[in-house]
Amino acid sequence: MHKLLIIDDDKDICLVLSRFLTKNNYEVNVAHKGEDGLQLLRSNQYSAILCDYRLPDHTGVEMLRKIKLLQPSAAVIIITGYSDVRIAVETFRYGASDYVTKPLYPDELLVTIRETIAKNEKRNQVERAEPAVEDKAKGTAPRKNVYANNNYIVGKSIQSQTVQKYIELIAPAEMSVIIHGETGTGKEFVAQSIHQFSKRSDKPFIAIDCGALPKELAGSELFGHVKGAFTGAISDKPGSFEVADGGTIFLDEIGNLSYENQVKLLRVIQERRIKRIGATKDIAIDVRIIAATNEDLNKAVKEGRFREDLYHRLNEFKIQLSPLRERKDDIMVFGNYFLEKANQSLNKNVTSFSPAVTDQLSNYYWHGNLRELNNVVKRAVLLTTGDTIESDSLPHEIIQSNSATVTAGALVEDNVGLLKSIAGSAERQVIIEVLEKVNYNKSKAAELLKIDRKTLYNKLKLYSINA
Numbered sequence: 001m002h003k004l005l006i007i008d009d010d011k012d013i014c015l016v017l018s019r020f021l022t023k024n025n026y027e028v029n030v031a032h033k034g035e036d037g038l039q040l041l042r043s044n045q046y047s048a049i050l051c052d053y054r055l056p057d058h059t060g061v062e063m064l065r066k067i068k069l070l071q072p073s074a075a076v077i078i079i080t081g082y083s084d085v086r087i088a089v090e091t092f093r094y095g096a097s098d099y100v101t102k103p104l105y106p107d108e109l110l111v112t113i114r115e116t117i118a119k120n121e122k123r124n125q126v127e128r129a130e131p132a133v134e135d136k137a138k139g140t141a142p143r144k145n146v147y148a149n150n151n152y153i154v155g156k157s158i159q160s161q162t163v164q165k166y167i168e169l170i171a172p173a174e175m176s177v178i179i180h181g182e183t184g185t186g187k188e189f190v191a192q193s194i195h196q197f198s199k200r201s202d203k204p205f206i207a208i209d210c211g212a213l214p215k216e217l218a219g220s221e222l223f224g225h226v227k228g229a230f231t232g233a234i235s236d237k238p239g240s241f242e243v244a245d246g247g248t249i250f251l252d253e254i255g256n257l258s259y260e261n262q263v264k265l266l267r268v269i270q271e272r273r274i275k276r277i278g279a280t281k282d283i284a285i286d287v288r289i290i291a292a293t294n295e296d297l298n299k300a301v302k303e304g305r306f307r308e309d310l311y312h313r314l315n316e317f318k319i320q321l322s323p324l325r326e327r328k329d330d331i332m333v334f335g336n337y338f339l340e341k342a343n344q345s346l347n348k349n350v351t352s353f354s355p356a357v358t359d360q361l362s363n364y365y366w367h368g369n370l371r372e373l374n375n376v377v378k379r380a381v382l383l384t385t386g387d388t389i390e391s392d393s394l395p396h397e398i399i400q401s402n403s404a405t406v407t408a409g410a411l412v413e414d415n416v417g418l419l420k421s422i423a424g425s426a427e428r429q430v431i432i433e434v435l436e437k438v439n440y441n442k443s444k445a446a447e448l449l450k451i452d453r454k455t456l457y458n459k460l461k462l463y464s465i466n467a
Helices: 011-023 034-043 060-070 082-094 106-128 158-170 187-197 215-223 259-271 297-302 308-314 328-346 355-362 369-383 396-414 425-437 442-449 453-462
Strands: 003-007 027-031 048-052 075-081 098-102 132-135 139-142 177-180 205-209 248-252 288-293 317-320
Touching: 003 011, 003 034, 011 027, 011 106, 027 034, 034 048, 034 060, 048 060, 048 106, 060 075, 060 082, 075 106, 098 106, 106 328, 106 369, 158 187, 158 317, 177 187, 187 205, 187 248, 187 288, 215 259, 259 308, 297 308, 328 355, 328 369, 355 369, 355 396, 425 442, 425 453, 442 453
Parallel strands: 003 027, 003 048, 048 075, 075 098, 177 288, 177 317, 205 248, 248 288
Antiparallel strands: 132 139
8 A cells, every 4th residue: 555645724624535545545644834744754655745836835846855865765746736837847856856835636636746756657667677787898787777758759740850959969979058938848868869769769868857866875876986985875876877887867957056066067077987985996977968948047157156168068059949939839739648648548439629618728827838748638537527628627827828918919909019918817826925925025126026116007008907
């Protein structure tokens, strides 16, 4: 029986979920504060943790970091309000497995929990299975299985076609690549595709999320350690670079790598050698590096947070991924792909989207990009009883966003030059939250939103916000 931990300050939600999940053969513990949840984590082992993003004593990111230190192998599902989807998507950088939005639908949540636990167990099995591979230079060394995904989908937008052209051009080369784009735009899929088209395709592809690596463990994860190097090092452990020898290593959210480990990474690139923590001898390696980030590394260099020499070493070729909202031609391409995936995982036979749903999906802002689209489609398939997805299966926020866009569009027509673009209901919600935070001080709100007062007043009028 799988054991779950729910951390949420809403006692009603905890009670309902606890009863429902217990009936579905899960053992459930509940905590209403972050510290109470962490205390339970110190004395129990869990298959999955459902953690509210907004707790009285901790943020979701703070909880994720502590959970991953206490139980790194457990799956973590973030519970959040729909207005916080952008924030929830960011938690993937820190090790979240998935997120669900309030209001919670028990059947949908149950599917998410089952799928998340299954995927997490499979990943843990892969990491534990380290078959010996004969290496002439090093003797017998343990290897992790290659992570590969052959379901790379090419969109039909101009941006997607350009990216595909770049992938085909750069893949056969040995150049390092930086992939830049918002969270959820498919950076890892692009990296996998580069690897699959390269001469290294029969060698390992190892993906590392630098944002989820605790600072004190990053060196061991990347470069390995020898027995006795530090407390808890009970045996020799090869690092990810050693495991990826001959293949490709994907460093996601490279900007989160500590300065100390940036120095070590630069040495690896320059000398093509690594040294395990506590070891006295170097190990020669041959690895192609693909890095990804959702932040401006040029700005990080100027601010002294990222080494300039490392940036230039990594930036031999750069691929820019556009957010989904800027390539509307791709939305239904991926929507139909996610529909097929959802049918398979949920054992359903939903065949299409209604014209109204197609229009609503095509005009939504998609803060979470492909990851958010995948979740929305999966939820819609779960709720659909016929063979076509209708509007009532979409989250209320998407329907509301499209209504707001129509209203705002009419206002723009009546007020030429008022705004050049409309962000949708999500932008309206963010403005309201910021205003509440600063007690409706418009100057402070404009400063936090990084816009001028005139723009703020225009947006208040546009979205009918009574401030």
